[in-house]
Amino acid sequence: MTIGTGRRFPDGFLWGSATASYQIEGAAKEGGRGPSIWDTFSHTPGKTLNGDTGDVADDHYHRWQEDLGHIADLGLGAYRFSTAWPRVQPGGSGPVNREGLDFYSRLVDGLLDRGVKPVLTLYHWDLPQDLEDAGGWANRDTAYRFAEYAELMARELGDRVDTWTTLNEPWCSAYLGYASGAHAPGRADGAAALAAVHHLNLAHGLGVQAIRSVLPSARASITLNLHVIRPVDPSSEADLDAVRRVDALANRAFTGPLLSGAYPADLFDDTAHVTDWSFVRAGDEEIAHQPIDVLGVNYYSTALARRWDGARPRSEDDGHDDALGSPWVGADDVEFVRPEGPYTAMGWNIDPTGMTELLLRIAREYPDQPMMITENGAAFADTVSPDGAVHDPLRIDYIARHLEAVGQAIDQGADVRGYFAWSLLDNFEWSYGYDRRFGLIRVDYDTLVRTWKDSAHWYQGVVARNALPEG
Ligand code: GBH
Numbered sequence: 001m002t003i004g005t006g007r008r009f010p011d012g013f014l015w016g017s018a019t020a021s022y023q024i025e026g027a028a029k030e031g032g033r034g035p036s037i038w039d040t041f042s043h044t045p046g047k048t049l050n051g052d053t054g055d056v057a058d059d060h061y062h063r064w065q066e067d068l069g070h071i072a073d074l075g076l077g078a079y080r081f082s083t084a085w086p087r088v089q090p091g092g093s094g095p096v097n098r099e100g101l102d103f104y105s106r107l108v109d110g111l112l113d114r115g116v117k118p119v120l121t122l123y124h125w126d127l128p129q130d131l132e133d134a135g136g137w138a139n140r141d142t143a144y145r146f147a148e149y150a151e152l153m154a155r156e157l158g159d160r161v162d163t164w165t166t167l168n169e170p171w172c173s174a175y176l177g178y179a180s181g182a183h184a185p186g187r188a189d190g191a192a193a194l195a196a197v198h199h200l201n202l203a204h205g206l207g208v209q210a211i212r213s214v215l216p217s218a219r220a221s222i223t224l225n226l227h228v229i230r231p232v233d234p235s236s237e238a239d240l241d242a243v244r245r246v247d248a249l250a251n252r253a254f255t256g257p258l259l260s261g262a263y264p265a266d267l268f269d270d271t272a273h274v275t276d277w278s279f280v281r282a283g284d285e286e287i288a289h290q291p292i293d294v295l296g297v298n299y300y301s302t303a304l305a306r307r308w309d310g311a312r313p314r315s316e317d318d319g320h321d322d323a324l325g326s327p328w329v330g331a332d333d334v335e336f337v338r339p340e341g342p343y344t345a346m347g348w349n350i351d352p353t354g355m356t357e358l359l360l361r362i363a364r365e366y367p368d369q370p371m372m373i374t375e376n377g378a379a380f381a382d383t384v385s386p387d388g389a390v391h392d393p394l395r396i397d398y399i400a401r402h403l404e405a406v407g408q409a410i411d412q413g414a415d416v417r418g419y420f421a422w423s424l425l426d427n428f429e430w431s432y433g434y435d436r437r438f439g440l441i442r443v444d445y446d447t448l449v450r451t452w453k454d455s456a457h458w459y460q461g462v463v464a465r466n467a468l469p470e471g
Contacts, residue, residue: 123168165296292369441456
């Protein structure tokens with residue numbers, strides 16, 4: 001079933017795998033770490049599947065040396081991880097927790113000792129709870145606190161870090177955190193979510209400025225989960241307009257300020273009934289618009305949208321949960337429809353053509369912007385064989401097809417510098433807890449023992465050959 005096109009990747013193509021602090025570290029109350037919004041959220045009954053929390057997770061905080069061994073054995077050229085802001089500044093501002101900084105300093109050194117490039121993300125959703133209590137990302141001040149945190153990390157880890165990524169998927173932080181409430185802090189307030197979008201964009205710009213004030217030659221980046229949204233009926237004006245509107249919310253609300261220096265006018269018009277955007281002050285868009293060395297692209301699946309006529313019931317796959325609210329602020333008349341399968345265990349459709357389409361769109365709109373796939377991968381219902389192996393041909397097939405799709409985009413001119421498989425390890429999959437497994441390496445949550453799945457062995461071969469297998 002695995003496609004083996006034998007495709008080779010460009011010389012110097014960076015092969016890696018990715019994780020995030022709250023999803024793997026555990027040790028939530030150790031080493032001087034302060035509470036984050038995900039501690040609060042996951043400990044609130046009903047917010048995560050089975051009430052799972054990141055208290056222990058993969059216990060990476062204690063097992064990091066073993067995990068470095070797996071990274072080295074896989075032959076990875078780079079490892080993408082995130083630092084937990086509340087480990088470094090327990091209250092989100094002010095005093096620094098030396099123990100937290102030392103943990104990341106040892107991790108970075110351990111990677112360099114093994115010849116692995118550290119690709120560091122400063123914020124992968126674990127906001128210090130004190131900052132949320134002061135308004136979180138809906139509060140402009142959080143962007144300035146983020147810049148201080150970015151600067152102190154740059155001072156500490158300096159030029160040992162290969163790439164400094166400010167934020168992971170601000171779409172999720174803003175819309176899942178503040179509009180649908182599916183993620184921490186679990187608020188449901190469309191105006192707050194749009195303010196969060198802006199303050200995240202501002203935080204990125206201020207963060208890049210702060211990093212470069214310390215390290216003028218730092219390689220800076222941001223990772224976005226840009227959406228590939230297609231119309232249910234491409235000949236319907238109404239459906240095309242629905243796609244335009246959700247494209248503004250999901251994509252251009254970020255690429256506009258970050259890569260072009262301005263929000264798109266239609267975003268303001270479409271959401272005028274929700275907010276007047278007065279939180280965007282003169283000069284903010286220029287701050288957000290810092291040149292970045294590489295754009296991180298996370299890709300998993302595609303979406304299908306149409307205009308909802310208000311009469312027929314919404315499609316079951318709309319994701320519009322009245323208990324939760326919708327992440328699509330101000331677009332209540334847009335309806336999402338389940339795309340054709342096959343699907344992963346997340347219920348997301350598998351469509352590698354979306355990967356090629358997305359990369360070519362970015363290449364067309366921002367021709368000089370190098371890119372890197374900072375996440376791609378899949379959850380499936382893995383089982384352990386009697387011999388202890390984990391045969392996961394569906395994951396191998398998923399990654400192979402998406403790598404082939406990346407290669408096709410490169411052939412057509414997209415400047416893609418690397419690929420990071422999500423994820424190195426099974427881990428805390430946010431509101432789905434430990435129920436959904438994305439790892440190349442299985443984690444037994446009773447013993448915390450790590451076991452390479454077939455996909456890990458397969459990926460090791462791809463990395464070694466810089467090519468997909470033949471046949
Ligand atoms: C990433 O987010 C995260 O960075 C990572 O931490 C996580 O573990 C991994 O992916 C796997 O989930 O109806 O538009 O809401 C994934 C972002 C956002 C992708 C929501 C799928 C669902 C369609 N996801 N999206 S939508």
